[in-house]
Amino acid sequence: MFSGLVEAVGQLTATDSSKDAHARTLTINAPFAHQLALGESVSVNGVCLTVTATTPDHFQVECTPTTLAITTLGSLSVPSLVNLERSVTPTTRLGGHWVQGHIDTQGTVVSVVSEGEAHHVTFAYPQEFQRLIVPFGSITIDGVSLTVVHAEPGQFQVTLIPFTQSHTTLGSLSVGQFVNLEFDVLGKYVQQLLTPYVDNEKRSSIQ
Template sequence: MFTGIIEELGTIEKLKKEGGNLHLTISSTIASELKVDQSLAHNGVCLTVVNIDDNKYTVTAIQETLDKSNLGMLNKGGKVNLERAMKLSDRLDGHIVQGHVDQTGTCTFVSEENGSWLFTFEYGTNADNITIEKGSITINGVSLTVVNSKPNQFSVAIIPYTYEHTTFGTLKVGDTVNLEFDVIGKYVKRLNELRN
């Protein structure tokens, strides 16, 4: 379980394809604090640490994960948002994030808004996911509040701190992002479907 509050940016050092799996080796200042078998969110995708070597660690993404996320689009030298799993005694500063990406979306608009930024995203209709005004959404692992919710489209406002300390600082129109929709909203939607 995660909160969507990014701890730091990691750098992709190595990508190794093996069958349907992709092994990602990432450098990070938190690598020495990790343990093998620990869960860590990468752009919002929960992956298990399988190896640690000084300031680098390795995780493996299976084909299902690659099909539903943007991890297969990462390149050596690229940045990734990192968050360790929440401790039960921690404050929930973001919202409840499972680290299970529902689908990807595409950035369609970026605008600087007098010291902050407005990002707009579109996503496919195939999964029937929804957003609501002032509801929660996770984009590349970052917990955010939805503005301008429309069918298969929404916007988020990004403050300077988030812009500078996550991959939002390099995100541009046309980029693919990982989306995890609010888990409570998903349950409510499913319950309503079962009643009809």
């Protein structure tokens, strides 16, 4: 589990698909690489990955075909910057929200509008996920816990404060860029639990 509070911005220094053409090994420079243990979970742009190798300055993770298909990690190239967060512990202050690191889909930047020091960013996303976006609810974008300030079918907006702009990769977002989206896990479970009852009501009303 993660909190969506980015711990550091790392840099992709190498990629390798030689072992498996359908998978990808990422080598990432990170300030806390020397503290990582093999098998530990790290969020890379919001994707929960397992540390498979370490050096004092770098760590490696493996991306499976499913990860490459669902997330933006398959399109990263050297020397891309990535948002990094180590998993939370029982004594960690939870300043963001519960983040699993399981990406639901990708979104696309529609617009970036500045208002003073703040950036209002609008994203497009597949409408099939519309019920999982709630105004002033939580959403994770490339591993960053943010608040939805406006939502409509197929689009939502967040506001980036200067700290978020300077301490994550979101400060350099541009129109047309793809991002990883993870919706609030609480909303996903509620939807899953209620769907059978909603479907039954619909069938009853038709009859």
